[in-house]
Amino acid sequence: MKANILPGGVIMEGGNSIANKTGGWSARNAEIDQKKCIKCHQCVLYCPEGCIEIEKGGKNVKVNADFCKGCMVCAVECPAKAITMKS
């Protein structure tokens, strides 16, 4: 591996943190039971990674496993207990 690093680790492009798939850090990912889900979208607001997305044109939510670090904030906050952690 040849590393060509600019001073201070500057990267000559923007918006590249998406290339770092932090989902690999988690032991267990959040999984949403759509039948229990009351579509309140609290999980979307609480997720520190912003990786719970609202379906386009609908109200259903889904977890982007590429970036879910398994912190369980959503599972704790969900008022309908619709989120469980699955490995």
Added chain:
Amino acid sequence: MLNYFENNNNMLALTGAEAAAEAMKQIEPGVVPIYPITPQTPIIEKFAAYVAKGKVNSELITAESEHSVMSAAIGAAAAGSRAMTATSSVGLALMYEMLNIASGMRLPIVMNVANRALSAPINIHCDHSDTMGVRESGWIQIYCETAQEAYDNTILAVKLAEHKKVLLPVIVTQDGFITSHLMEKVETVADDKVRKFVGNYHYPYSLFDSSKKLTFGSLMLPNYFFEAKVAQFQAMENARKIYKQVAADWETIAGRKCSEIENYLVDNKTEAVIITMSAGAGTAKELAKELNDRGYKVGVVKIKLFRPFPYEELRATIKNIDNIAVLDRTLSFGSIPPLYSEVVQTLSMETRRHPTSKEQNRKQKIQSYVFGLGGRDLREKDVEGVYADLLSNKFSSETKFLNLNIQ
């Protein structure tokens, strides 16, 4: 006196803090985030007055803590603005996290420090425990004895920090109260000459360049982090050579030498030498002169550039001197004092590099002293005692404490 008017230089009566503020006024940095702390406050107070009176166009940010001050300076420097600030003691300690980020991101911020003891016990007076505590944070460190040095080194530091082979932040430090609040004669250079010397700030990767998108402060895991840190290490090594260039340039403008170390009454015949830093060197020099007049061959070596440490320059100076005392203004708990440690290192490097040289067989003796913690005076009779120890062969492996009431 006429001479000073002819070359547009001014002779002013300034305290060390005012001298630093005067240099900042002439540099006119883009952004100056500030937070007050004794004994640094007169630096930012004076500078804030220049801003209020419209003498400089700098953006003054009154932050809520030193941590935020350094964070704002980092943001400003990354955005492409020249950023400067000042702090002391526990303020510097609160910045510690951001100090390493500034150097790691290679942002050429220049910060004046007025040295003050770290708490506890709480104390507002001078010792070097604050700046010595951050000596491994990747900042270049320049220690000043006088208000004149505080002025010269602040200007010089800007040019050194921003050199493209360096790109590192610099701490310019003076002794709290002793230098920062004491009025001295300071010769300043005309504004336009200073402005021309430091030039315009041009950071090669400005965030404000909208034609290029950039990522600053990115995540670097084991695959790249080591390389980035070695590059930072190399930049600090480059600073050795660049310091000489910048100091030579400043000498042609200001007519004053700004070498890494200052030798006072040191020559081939010197029998004993005191190595120290900052204002303590003033007392040592005064007494060395008196002793020389009485026929003793004694001298003083003052270390001005502490990071990167001038090993070669110091070795060349002390290689023929048998009796060496090192006076630190800080303790290193569970170890030996930092300046003493560097001097021991300077001597042992030579032995390791040339194991068969004559210098290895020299019987150089070295004694560690600590003085002045929390503003305790270094009296002439203390310095006289040090020279007396050196000349009467009183050496010990233990650090000795000067002007300590309880032994």
